Amino acid sequence: MIKRFINRVHPKRWLVSPRIVICVPCGSTPVERRAIRDSALAAGAHQVWLVEEPMAAAIGAGLPVTEATGSMIVDIGGGTTEVGVIALEGEVFSSSVRVGGDKMDEAIVNYVRRVHNLMIGEATAERIKLDIGRALKPKNGKGKEIEIKGRDLLVGGPKSVKLNQAEVAEALAEPLARMLEGIRTALERTPPELSGDIAERGLVLSGGGALLEGLDEYMRRATNLPVMIAENPLMCVALGCGKILEHTTAYAQILRDN
Numbered sequence: 221m222i223k224r225f226i227n228r229v230h231p232k233r234w235l236v237s238p239r240i241v242i243c244v245p246c247g248s249t250p251v252e253r254r255a256i257r258d259s260a261l262a263a264g265a266h267q268v269w270l271v272e273e274p275m276a277a278a279i280g281a282g283l284p285v286t287e288a289t290g291s292m293i294v295d296i297g298g299g300t301t302e303v304g305v306i307a308l309e310g311e312v313f314s315s316s317v318r319v320g321g322d323k324m325d326e327a328i329v330n331y332v333r334r335v336h337n338l339m340i341g342e343a344t345a346e347r348i349k350l351d352i353g354r355a356l357k358p359k360n361g362k363g364k365e366i367e368i369k370g371r372d373l374l375v376g377g378p379k380s381v382k383l384n385q386a387e388v389a390e391a392l393a394e395p396l397a398r399m400l401e402g403i404r405t406a407l408e409r410t411p412p413e414l415s416g417d418i419a420e421r422g423l424v425l426s427g428g429g430a431l432l433e434g435l436d437e438y439m440r441r442a443t444n445l446p447v448m449i450a451e452n453p454l455m456c457v458a459l460g461c462g463k464i465l466e467h468t469t470a471y472a473q474i475l476r477d478n
Contacts, residue, residue: 222263237266241461245300246272247316269475271464273297273457274304274314277426279471280460281450285309286470290414291421294403294439295457296429298322301399303406305414309473313409317402321429323395324349331391333373336381340370348388355396355438357389392432400442407443422446426456 226238240260244253253270260268277295278285285291285306295302298321304314325345332338332345352364363385372379403423410418422445425436430453440447450456464471 222260222265226264238264239267239269239465240265241269241271241276241464243273243276243457243461244270245316246274246302246304246311246314247300247318269464271461271474272304272311272314273302275306275311275474276460276464277302277450277456278304278306278424278460279463280452280456280458281424281426283424285474289421290410290417292406292410292418292423294399294423294425294427294430296320296399296425296427298428301402301427301429303402305406305410305418307414307417309471312411312414313406315402315406317399319395319398319402320427321346321349323398324353324392324429324432327395328388328391331387332368332370332381332383335387336383337373338368338370338379338381339373340368344368344370348383349392349432352383352385352388353392353432354385354389355392355432355434357386362386389434396435396438400439403439403443419445422448424448424450426450426453428454 230238242256242260244256257268257270273295274293278291278293281293283291283293286309288308290305290307293304300320301317305312325342328345328348329340329342332340348366348368352366365382365384367380367382369378369380425447430449436447436449464474468475
């Protein structure tokens, strides 16, 4: 895969020896990081830097990571939620919670099976999440509905039911609570001198999970902090990697640490 990426950017590989920035979860082990680095070098890279996802997401979201003030980023990906408190180009605290978009899909599958006796696939669960997914129950009762089809667990045949936003919010309550637990842990372990900055500026959500409707309000109510969604949450990590490569001098400390 890395070779394919290099070929798309540099078709004439024998003339170049590219530098590569690869993002890794902050919970990855040294063995996993070494394997990633070795794979990139074997694919033809001249130099490989591994940057933790919270740092790349914060840079991509436009947070002032080089300043002495504290910034908090929550990057919600498919497999993990990365939480980072950043100041002076360093991660004051970072953690990785094994909950993300995939766990949300799994929670919807389990809810539909338990409540409606209907077996659906992960693709259907993801469509439900994207179409009517909400972090908070609608104020007007059940909210929007969607018709879903699957296999009836009682008789074994095909069956269709209607699912509403209130039910989806109930299904997502458990994975969202686990995300929130990781955020609270980060807030508890943040040094007091940076806690004031976060209390004033709040936290920023990035990643595909940040697009879940009402998630910012859910986090705001639970933490009593300002919560903002990055301008381009899906691309924050990639944009952050690009900025690091474009301005290696400005982010020399980050590259030196990695």
